[in-house]
Amino acid sequence: MAGSQNDISVLQRSLVFARLAEGHSPEIDFExxxxxYNKGYYLADGIYPQWSTLVKTVPNPQGEKRQxxxxxxxxxxxxxxxAFGVLQSRWGIIRNPTLTWSMKKL
Incomplete structure (x- = not known):
């Protein structure tokens, strides 16, 4: 849960998250x-908002297909x-917030 709370904190400052809040999602064609369908989506867990672009796991799936x-x-x-955990372990810039870093340091 702590990781998810951190995810929300990061996403609230993200341009991607802001665009989702405005109803924009990647244009991807699939059937x-x-x-x-022509709009993409993101897989999310229960802590994220109820948006059509965020697909959460079904909490208590009934039936073999849903399970x-x-x-x-x-x-x-x-x-x-x-995969993101591997990236974070290798590159500190992904692991830590950079909002207070100078452009030179970035």
Missing amino acids: VNGHH RFAQMQESARKDVER
Whole structure:
């Protein structure tokens, strides 16, 4: 939970988050079950706002299809978190806030 709270703090200062709040998302064309979509989305956990561009894991999925979807979605989200953890461990600029750093130091 502490990590998620930190994620929200970072996102609230992010231009990506600001654009999502305004209803903008990446334009990506894809099709699912015969339905065409042209807006991208982000995988998120329960702490994030209820926005159409943020897809959260189903808390108590009923039925095999929904359980499988929730499992795959959670797996993908965890893969991204692990990859970001590797980046943070290798490059300090990703790990720590840079708002107070000088342009020279950046």
